[in-house]
Amino acid sequence: MNTSISRMSAGAHCAPRAVLVALALCGALAAQLVQAQEAPATATATTAEASARARWQSELSAFAQADREHPPAADGVVFVGSSTIRFWTHLAADFPAQPAILNRGFGGSTMADCSLLARELVVRHKPRQVVVYAGDNDLAEGQSPLQVMTSLARFMAAVRAELPGARISFISVKPSPSRATLLPKMRETNDIVAAYLRTQANSEYIDTFTPMLGADGQPRVELFRADMLHMNDAGYRIWQSVVAPHLLPP
Numbered sequence: 302m303n304t305s306i307s308r309m310s311a312g313a314h315c316a317p318r319a320v321l322v323a324l325a326l327c328g329a330l331a332a333q334l335v336q337a338q339e340a341p342a343t344a345t346a347t348t349a350e351a352s353a354r355a356r357w358q359s360e361l362s363a364f365a366q367a368d369r370e371h372p373p374a375a376d377g378v379v380f381v382g383s384s385t386i387r388f389w390t391h392l393a394a395d396f397p398a399q400p401a402i403l404n405r406g407f408g409g410s411t412m413a414d415c416s417l418l419a420r421e422l423v424v425r426h427k428p429r430q431v432v433v434y435a436g437d438n439d440l441a442e443g444q445s446p447l448q449v450m451t452s453l454a455r456f457m458a459a460v461r462a463e464l465p466g467a468r469i470s471f472i473s474v475k476p477s478p479s480r481a482t483l484l485p486k487m488r489e490t491n492d493i494v495a496a497y498l499r500t501q502a503n504s505e506y507i508d509t510f511t512p513m514l515g516a517d518g519q520p521r522v523e524l525f526r527a528d529m530l531h532m533n534d535a536g537y538r539i540w541q542s543v544v545a546p547h548l549l550p551p
Contacts, residue, residue, distance in 0.1 A: 349417055350417045350418070353413075353414050353417040353418055354417075354418065356414075357407060357410070357414065357418065360407040361418070361421060364405060364421075364422070373401065373403045373426055374400070374401040375401075375426065375427040375428070376401065376427065376428065376429045377399070377400070377401025377402060377403055377426070377428050377429065378396075378399055378401065378402050378403070378428055378429070378430045378431075378432060378548060378549070379402075379403045379405055379422075379423050379426055379428040379430075379431050379432070380392060380402065380403070380404050380405065380406065380432045380433075380434075381405040381406065381415055381422050381423055381431065381432070381433050381434075381435075382405075382406050382410065382415060382433050382434035382435040382472075383406060383407070383408060383409065383410045383411070383434065383435050383437070383438050384406065384407075384408035384409060384410075384531060385406070385434050385475065385531065385532065386404060386405070386406025386434050387404070387406030387407055387408045388406070388408075388531055388532070389404065389406065389537060389540075390404070391537075392404050395537070395541040395545075396541070396544075396545060396548060398548075398550070398551065399548060399551060400551050401551075403426055403428070405422045405423065406434075409438060410435060410438065411435060411436075411438045411439040411442065411444070411452070412433075412435040412436045412439050412449050412452035412453055412456065413439060413444070413448075413452040414435075415433060415435050415452070415456050416452045416453070416455040416456035416459060419456050419459035419460055420459060420463070423460055423464075424459070424460060424463045424464060427464065428464070428467055429466070429467060429468065429549060430467060430468040430469075430470065430548065430549050431460060431467055431468070431469045431470070432470045432472065432507075432544065432547075432548075433453070433456065433469065433470070433471055433472070434471075434472040434475075435452075435453075436449045436453075436474040436490055436494075437474045437475065437477065437480060437483070437487065439452065440474070440480075440483050440486050440487065440490065441480060441483065445486075446486055446489040446490035446493055447493065449474075449490050449494070450490070450493050450494050450497055453471060453494060453497070454497065457469050457501065457504065466503070467503075468503050468504065468505075468549055469501075469503070469504045469505075470504070470505050470506075470507055470544075470547050471494055471498060471504070471505070471506055471507065472507045472509055472540070472544065473491045473494075473495075473506065473507060473508050473509050473510040474487045474490050474491055474510065475487075475509060475510060475513055475532070475536075476510055476513050476514060476519075476520040477520060477525065477529060477530045477531075478519075478520045478522050478525060478529040478530075479525075479528060479529040479530045480530065481519070481520065484520075487510070488510075491506075491508075491510055494506060495508075505547060507543060507544055507547050508543070509539065509540050509543050509544070512539050512543065513536070513539065523535060524536035524539065
């Protein structure tokens with residue numbers, strides 16, 4: 302099923318059949334998530350969460366210490382995700398109209414990690430909006446686009462369970478030159494995530510992928526650091542301009 306989506310999907314706007322397939326998959330996934338929410342926590346889920354906590358204990362402890370020293374205000378905007386968020390150290394300066402912005406990026410993390418640790422990373426801060434960026438590390442580790450979407454759906458379910466009114470915004474998987482071989486999977490992931498979010502209330506897909514491509518359809522290398530994986534200031538300027546209109550007013 303994934304293979305067929307990959308062949309059809311070159312962009313949601315030009316592959317309506319791929320979008321319809323994705324929506325069908327999303328419907329099936331939504332039913333599974335409802336069943337999962339109604340059932341008791343399984344041993345597998347508990348083990349996965351414990352494993353994620355152990356893996357990221359140092360980062361979680363640092364976040365807890367930062368919260369004790371500077372308690373974050375509720376009803377703000379939480380940015381959460383992998384190193385792309387962690388390196389966005391000037392979030393507050395980029396969005397000065399937002400009185401309370403919290404950075405909860407942790408390098409090397411996956412969308413699956415974010416879903417398992419959603420309560421600690423996001424829910425406890427009671428934000429009015431959550432901006433999440435993750436997925437490229439999942440793909441690099443061999444996860445499929447559908448698995449990334451499933452992890453996002455679980456993340457959203459965890460947030461919605463306690464913060465039903467929070468807006469959830471997903472930033473598209475970025476086209477890093479060092480991962481150019483994954484571009485087809487990145488496009489597929491972005492397509493099906495965008496299709497899924499169109500079926501969900503109070504959520505949205507933010508397309509930073511398109512403006513990071515050149516006229517040849519390849520990643521713009523001038524937007525990245527020397528490692529060709531992480532963005533430089535030019536890359537973040539693009540993100541700031543694209544993300545800003547999607548942030549809720551205070």
